[in-house]
Amino acid sequence: MHNGTTITQFIIEEQRHVAGATGDFTSLLNDIVTACKVISNMVNQGALVGVLGSAESENIQGETQKKLDILTNEVFIKSNEWAGHLAAMASEEMDTIYDIPAKYPRGKYLLTFDPLDGSSNIDVNVSVGTIFSILRIQGGDGAPSERDFLQAGTQQVAAGYALYGPSTMMVLTTGKGVNGFTLDQSIGEFILTHPDMTIPADTREFAINASNMRFWEPAVKRYVQECLDGKEGPRGDDFNMRWIASMVAEVHRILTRGGVFMYPIDSKMKSKGLGGKLRLLYEANPMSFIVEQAGGGSITGAERIMDLQPESLHQRVPVILGSKNEVERILGYHDQA
Ligand code: AHG
Ligand code: MN
Ligand code: MN
Ligand code: MN
Numbered sequence: 001m002h003n004g005t006t007i008t009q010f011i012i013e014e015q016r017h018v019a020g021a022t023g024d025f026t027s028l029l030n031d032i033v034t035a036c037k038v039i040s041n042m043v044n045q046g047a048l049v050g051v052l053g054s055a056e057s058e059n060i061q062g063e064t065q066k067k068l069d070i071l072t073n074e075v076f077i078k079s080n081e082w083a084g085h086l087a088a089m090a091s092e093e094m095d096t097i098y099d100i101p102a103k104y105p106r107g108k109y110l111l112t113f114d115p116l117d118g119s120s121n122i123d124v125n126v127s128v129g130t131i132f133s134i135l136r137i138q139g140g141d142g143a144p145s146e147r148d149f150l151q152a153g154t155q156q157v158a159a160g161y162a163l164y165g166p167s168t169m170m171v172l173t174t175g176k177g178v179n180g181f182t183l184d185q186s187i188g189e190f191i192l193t194h195p196d197m198t199i200p201a202d203t204r205e206f207a208i209n210a211s212n213m214r215f216w217e218p219a220v221k222r223y224v225q226e227c228l229d230g231k232e233g234p235r236g237d238d239f240n241m242r243w244i245a246s247m248v249a250e251v252h253r254i255l256t257r258g259g260v261f262m263y264p265i266d267s268k269m270k271s272k273g274l275g276g277k278l279r280l281l282y283e284a285n286p287m288s289f290i291v292e293q294a295g296g297g298s299i300t301g302a303e304r305i306m307d308l309q310p311e312s313l314h315q316r317v318p319v320i321l322g323s324k325n326e327v328e329r330i331l332g333y334h335d336q337a
Contacts, residue, residue: 004191007033007170007181014174028085028109028134029158029172033190035079036130036162036170039072039115040183043128043164052123060095060314061279068122069093072115072130085109087137088144090313092282097146097313109157110135110149112282117161118246127165129248133286134158146313149281153306159286161248171197171255173293178255199296200258203323205240207250208262215266219301219333220320247278251287251321255294260322260330264301269316276300276318280310284319297327302334 011029015021042051055065073093080086081098084105089098090112100106113132121128134157137148160172168183170190180194206227213221227239242259244250250261263277278284288298288305298305298321305317320330 004193007172007190007192010179010181010192011174014176024085024107025109025134025157027083028080028107028111031079031083031085032076032111032132032160033170035076036168037183037188038075038079039130040162040164040168042068042071042075043122046122046125059093061092065093066116066119066122069116069119076111076113076115076130076132080111083107086111088148089113090146090149090281091115092279092314097144097149099144106141106144108137110137110144112149112286114279114282117248117283118244121244121246127163127244127246127249129164129246129252130162131248131283131286132160133282133289149313150310152309153280153285153288156285156289156306159289161251161286161290163248163252165249165252169194169252171252171290173290175289175293178290178294180255197255197294199255199291199294199323201295201324203258203260203326204237205242205257205259206262206326207242207244207253207259208264209243209245210241212266212268215268216264217266217301217337219330219337220262220264222333223330247283247287251291254291254296254322258323260320260326262320262330263318264320265318274316276316278316278319280305280308280315280317281313284317287319288321291321295324296322297324297331298322299327299331299334302331 011026015026051068055067057065059065082104085107086109087106092114117131118128135151158174163169170181178197181190182193183190226233226235230238265276284305291298300318
C-alpha cells in the first residue's frame with residue numbers, strides 16, 4: 001500500500017483553492033495523465049509490440065515521422081477528445097488544428113502537445129517524452145480556429161511533460177511552482193516524489209548541439225567559447241557539457257541539477273527561412289512556463305519567450321533556458337551584440 005500523494009489527489013487539492021473551479025480542469029489533466037500512461041507503456045514495450053522505426057509519412061515540419069510519432073498523437077486525441085473539456089487541439093504531428101468531433105461537447109480549453117519529443121532517440125532506446133500546454137479559449141462559442149491558439153506563453157493555464165526514462169515521470173505547473181511525480185508501475189499511479197522543484201541560479205553545465213557551431217551568432221559563440229576556456233578563461237572555472245537530443249530529458253536534468261539548454265537560431269536555419277528549431281506553441285512555451293516557475297529563465301536570445309505574440313501554429317523559435325544567472329548573462333551578450 002502506497003502512502004504518497006497521487007497526481008489526482010494533488011490536483012484536486014490544488015484546485016480546491018481556485019475560486020470558481022468547476023472540476024473541468026482537474027478532469028482534463030486526468031485525461032492527459034492517462035494518455036501519458038498509455039504512451040509510457042508503448043515506449044516501454046518498444047520492439048516487442050512492433051512500434052519502433054519510421055513511417056512513410058512526413059509531418060508539416062518536414063520531418064520523417066516515426067511510427068510512434070503517429071501512434072502517440074492518436075493516443076492523445078483519443079484520450080482528450082471525448083470528455084467535453086476541450087474546444088480544439090494542436091500538435092506537432094497535425095498540419096492544422098483538431099476540432100472536437102460534433103458527437104462530443106465542446107469545452108473551454110485548448111490543448112497543444114508534442115506527443116513524442118526526442119523521437120530520433122526512440123530506435124536507440126534513449127529517453128523520450130511528451131510535452132503539453134493548456135490554454136483557455138478566448139471569446140465566443142463559434143468554431144475554434146488557428147487564431148485561438150495564438151496566445152502568448154504568459155496566458156498558459158498549465159503546462160507539463162512526461163519523461164519516459166529509467167522511470168516514467170510527470171512534471172507539472174499550474175502557475176504555482178513545479179511538482180514532479182513518478183509512475184508507480186505496480187499500481188498505475190503517478191506519486192508526488194519531487195515537490196517544489198527549483199533550478200539552482202548558477203551552474204557549470206551547458207547543453208547545445210555543437211555540430212552547428214559554425215552557424216551560430218556571435219553572442220552564443222562567445223558564451224560557449226568562454227565555457228570551453230574553463231579555469232584559464234574569463235569564467236575562471238571548468239564547465240561540463242551534455243547533449244541528449246531530447247528536450248524533455250534536457251529540461252529534466254536542468255530542473256534536477258541546474259544547467260543551460262540552448263537551441264539557438266543560426267545562419268543555416270535563417271537561410272531556410274526558419275525562426276529556430278523548436279516549436280513555440282508545444283515545446284518552447286510549455287517548457288518556458290515550467291522553467292520560469294522553477295526559478296529559471298527562458299529566452300530566444302534577446303527576448304523572453306513567454307512574451308512573444310505567436311504568429312502561426314507551427315512557428316519555430318530559438319530557445320535558451322535554464323539557470324537564471326547564466327540565462328541573464330547570455331541575454332546580456334545578445335544586448336551587446
Ligand atoms: P521532436 O522529436 O519532437 O521533433 O523534437 C526534437 C527536438 C528536441 O527534443 C531536441 O532538443 C532537438 O530536437 C534535437 O535536435 P538535434 O537532432 O539537432 O540535436
Ligand atoms: Mn519531430
Ligand atoms: Mn519535440
Ligand atoms: Mn515530437
